[in-house]
Amino acid sequence: MSSDDKKLGASDPKDTGTGPRIRTQSECSVTSDDGAQSSSGKRQRTTSAQFMVSSGLTSASPPKFVSLEEIMQAANGMRDMALVHQIVVDDDFKLQKVEPEPNTLHKMVNDTMRKAFWDLLRNELAEDPPNYTQALVLLEDIKKGLFAVLLPQHTKIKQQISEILDSELIKQQAENGALDFGHYAHYVISVMAKLCAPVRDEKIKELTQTTDVIDTFKGILETLDLMKLDMANFTLQMVRPDIIAHSVELERKKFADFLAVQSDGLERTKKWLLKHVDTSEVPPANSASYDSFVKTAVKKASWDAFIDLMDWDENEPYPETFLIDEARLRDLQVKTNRLTAIGTILLVTLSHAGPDLQSIAEFKASLKDHISILLQSIQNDKDLKQVLPNVAEQVICDVKEAQKKYNFSGMNDVSETVLRQQIEQISNEEHKIRSLVRQRIKEFFMDIIESSxxxxxxxxxxxxSLQRELAAIAGQFLRIVSHNNTVFCIYYYDIVAAALPKPA
Structure with missing residues (x-):
């Protein structure tokens, strides 16, 4: 395992909310809700009206009316929150170029408009004398594109671009029939070659070898778009530490703004969390002991609720506090179910293959790889059921080849039939070995998020044999729930505390 995988629950004293640590209630609420720290360092139970109203924990407030403008502002805030959250939980996050979906009206209109522009430019340049109306617009757009990829210290380059791509000068050249469109193309390419990232060098080389002037300028615009994306991602990488440092504060504020116009904004969160709250335990009468009792209950309910997300019904919406992570959680759930199936097939196969093959690491690794390839596209139990007959055939083939390779006694027809049936029955959710594997994986995840x-x-x-894959999923899951708990622990505390019995 990598250093990150070896300790997926490591904490840092300077944790800013992005590390893999699950914050306890005492850590996430050492100050009172208005920001003032209590003298004892414990959370003051004088919860502010803002949180009580926004979390729906009081029904005594009068009805509140909001304007469309407030609703739109809250929606925009949630989009900002989603972007910040994406940057925090995904180390590999990058801005991507957005293209219309294939075979859609948007795509057709987009392609038609582009083709019309380049056809018009080609026709204008082919006139005698050439018409440079569209060409002048194009050069002005290219100049703006070059400015967009410059850094603040590129003052001399910016000045040079302004002088050479001077709109008035180019216009005068066009009016006098002295405009050399190709000359400007080569100049722009030379500037781009100095400014672009190494990954774009091959594209620049292609542009220098393009002879058709229209294709050249078309390539220039496409490459400039990519360079602007490179610059945006470079800037994002530079400011990422600052974004992470302030992400918890920003996400809390944006979510509070959302709750201000959405009175039932925690309805699903409360339903999800309260399923894991034990209200039967008798609370201690002592106030200090009761405070500890509440914190323990919140911690346990939160951990159980987080694990519950890995078995989420695909037809049920996620809790409001996890809506931004819905796609990530769905993906992790699919990967976990796939890994559960792979682990089950491996255990079933090795139990039938005999102790001799069980001790050969090369065989187990090869078997795992073949099973993983066959299951790589499954999304649910229906997909699994369809592919299991093929998996059974592959597994039996692998076992026979290994037995022959290592001079072990082969399976008889009865054993082969039993193994095939055992593998095909794995699609059943109640399959005993599959249930056992699923439970062990969930306990592994629980150990990680509980660990301090x-x-x-x-x-x-x-x-x-699934150590690497398990560590990868656990690491992603831990990062999501750790950051989520750091941001929303105040709401979780209030929801659980309100449901617990009070001391006599």
Missing amino acids: TAAPQKVPTGLS
Whole structure:
């Protein structure tokens, strides 16, 4: 395992909310709701009206009316929050060029408009004398594009571009029939070659070898778009530490703005969280002990609720506090179910293959790879059921080849039939070995999010061959729930505390 995988629950004293640590209630609410720290360092239970109203924990407030402008501002705030959240939880996050979906009206209109522009430019340049109306517009757009990829220190280059791509000068050349359109194309390409990232060098080389002037300028615009994207991602990478440092504060504020215009904005969150709250335990009478009792209950309910997200019904909407992570959680759930199936097939196969093959690491690795390839596209149990007959055939073939390779006794027809049936029955959700594997994986995830030390976590028994895949999923899941708990722990605390029995 990598250093990150070895300790997926490591914490840092300077944690800003992006690390993999699950924050306890005492950590996330050491100050009172108005920002003033209590003298004891504990959370003051004088919860502000803002949080009580926004979380729906009081029904005594009068009805509140909001304007369309407030609703739109809240919606925009949630989009800002989504972008910040994406940057925090995804180390590989990059801005991508947005293209219309294939075979859509948007795509057709977009392609038609582009073709019309370039056809018009080609026709104007072919006139005698050439018509430079569209060409002048194009050069002005290119100049703006070059400015967009310049850094503040590129003052001399900016001045040179302004002088050479001077709109008035180019216009005078066009009017006098002295405009050399190709000359400006070569100049622009030379500037782009100095400014572009190394990944665009091949594209620049292609442009220098293009002879058709229209194709050249078309390539220039496409490459400038890519360079602007490169510059945006470079800037994003530079400011990422600052974004991460302030992400918790920003996400809390944006979500509070959302709740201000959405009175039932925590309805699903409360339903999800309260399923895991034990209200039968008798609370202690002592106030200090009761405070500890509440914190323990919040911690346990939160952990159980987080694990519950990995078995989420695909027809049920996620809690409001996890809406931004919905796609990520769905993806992790699919990956976990796929890994559960792979682990189950491996255990079933090895139990039938005999102790001799069980001890050969090369065979187990090859078997796992073949099973993984066959299951890589499954999304649900229906897909799994359809592909399992092929998996069974592949597994039996692998076992026979390995037995022959290592001079072990082969399976008889009865054993082969039993193994095939066992594998095909794995699509059943109640399959005993599959249920056992799923439970072990969930316990592994729980151990990770509960851990507050740097000790490595033990891989579930029988699943050591899936160590790398399990660590990858656990790491992504931990990052999501850790950041989520840091941002929303105030709401979780209030929801759970309100449901617990009060001391006599």
